[in-house]
Amino acid sequence: MAGGGDLTFPGTKSTFENGQRIDAATRRSRGRPSGSKNKPKPPIIITRDSANALKAQAMEVTSGCDLCESLINFARKKQRGISVLSATGCVTNVALRQPSSSGSIVTLHGRFEILSLLGSILPPPAPPGVTGLTIYLAGAQGQVVGGNVVGALIASGPVVIMAATFMNATFDRLPFDEDEEVNVAVVNQRDVSEVYGIPQSPITNGNLPSEGYSWPLSRALAKST
Numbered sequence: 387m388a389g390g391g392d393l394t395f396p397g398t399k400s401t402f403e404n405g406q407r408i409d410a411a412t413r414r415s416r417g418r419p420s421g422s423k424n425k426p427k428p429p430i431i432i433t434r435d436s437a438n439a440l441k442a443q444a445m446e447v448t449s450g451c452d453l454c455e456s457l458i459n460f461a462r463k464k465q466r467g468i469s470v471l472s473a474t475g476c477v478t479n480v481a482l483r484q485p486s487s488s489g490s491i492v493t494l495h496g497r498f499e500i501l502s503l504l505g506s507i508l509p510p511p512a513p514p515g516v517t518g519l520t521i522y523l524a525g526a527q528g529q530v531v532g533g534n535v536v537g538a539l540i541a542s543g544p545v546v547i548m549a550a551t552f553m554n555a556t557f558d559r560l561p562f563d564e565d566e567e568v569n570v571a572v573v574n575q576r577d578v579s580e581v582y583g584i585p586q587s588p589i590t591n592g593n594l595p596s597e598g599y600s601w602p603l604s605r606a607l608a609k610s611t
Contacts, residue, residue, distance in 0.1 A: 475545030482533030
């Protein structure tokens with residue numbers, strides 16, 4: 387200290403920056419402090435289903451019941467559209483419309499195994515031509531037949547149907563002309579509740595194509611919530 391010397395504590399190192407001394411003991415360390423961690427983020431919880439979401443649905447039809455009628459009743463009571471993806475089981479006495487026979491109706495007697503079942507069922511109101519089922523069957527001798535179902539489709543034993551159900555459906559007529567493209571752009575700016583009578587989805591932005599088909603129960607649920 388005598389003679390104007392510098393006071394330096396034992397165990398410390400000094401450096402000089404821009405002509406000034408900086409002790410290591412007082413210098414702030416750069417970066418994240420040792421032992422620190424990122425704070426956990428709260429989980430995202432969805433409290434209701436999106437109105438535009440698909441729901442996987444497995445349905446078993448009891449032996450002796452009509453598959454078509456069962457699907458129509460399900461769509462009407464649940465107020466959900468059905469997109470049939472597949473089915474397993476057997477049916478009996480099927481009436482089909484086959485394009486290869488000039489659209490005539492063919493009635494098949496006996497028991498047939500379901501190879502494929504596709505189609506859509508919508509609750510009313512629905513655009514014409516959207517609802518319907520197409521089926522392919524295998525007979526006892528290995529013959530394969532198929533066509534559009536036009537009558538009852540009676541289950542011969544339990545039949546399990548795999549489908550996707552949905553609440554919203556839109557309908558477009560293609561191709562668009564210039565006037566229709568303008569109308570679609572205007573309708574896309576409308577809120578989903580104006581078209582369907584249900585709350586706007588918390589996930590999507592609610593934009594919809596030109597025509598929407600509302601189902602009465604969904605409108606009633608929106609008013610109650």
